[in-house]
Amino acid sequence: MIISGITLFQVSYTSENVVEGKKAAKEALQQKLGLKRADLPLVGIITRLTHQKGIHLIKHAIWRTLERGGQVLFFSALQKCTPAVQQLSS
Numbered sequence: 449m450i451i452s453g454i455t456l457f458q459v460s461y462t463s464e465n466v467v468e469g470k471k472a473a474k475e476a477l478q479q480k481l482g483l484k485r486a487d488l489p490l491v492g493i494i495t496r497l498t499h500q501k502g503i504h505l506i507k508h509a510i511w512r513t514l515e516r517g518g519q520v521l522f523f524s525a526l527q528k529c530t531p532a533v534q535q536l537s538s
Contacts, residue, residue, distance in 0.1 A: 495522075
């Protein structure tokens with residue numbers, strides 16, 4: 449899923465409640481984006497989606513995450529994408 453122009457929110461946590469805080473942040477993000485709320489990997493990538501930024505280097509990791517039922521989010525300013533990046537977004 450490619451997301452552009454989204455206003456993010458903040459769930460605060462400290463070293464004392466990091467496990468609960470990360471779980472709450474993940475659930476809030478999944479809820480806000482209408483994603484399935486599950487105890488599966490959620491990978492977020494914040495970058496321009498261009499070959500120059502090396503997005504092709506993480507393609508394997510993205511597919512492995514998806515094969516295992518995980519979720520991958522791209523946070524980016526949309527630009528003209530290369531065919532490889534367009535394939536990832538579908």
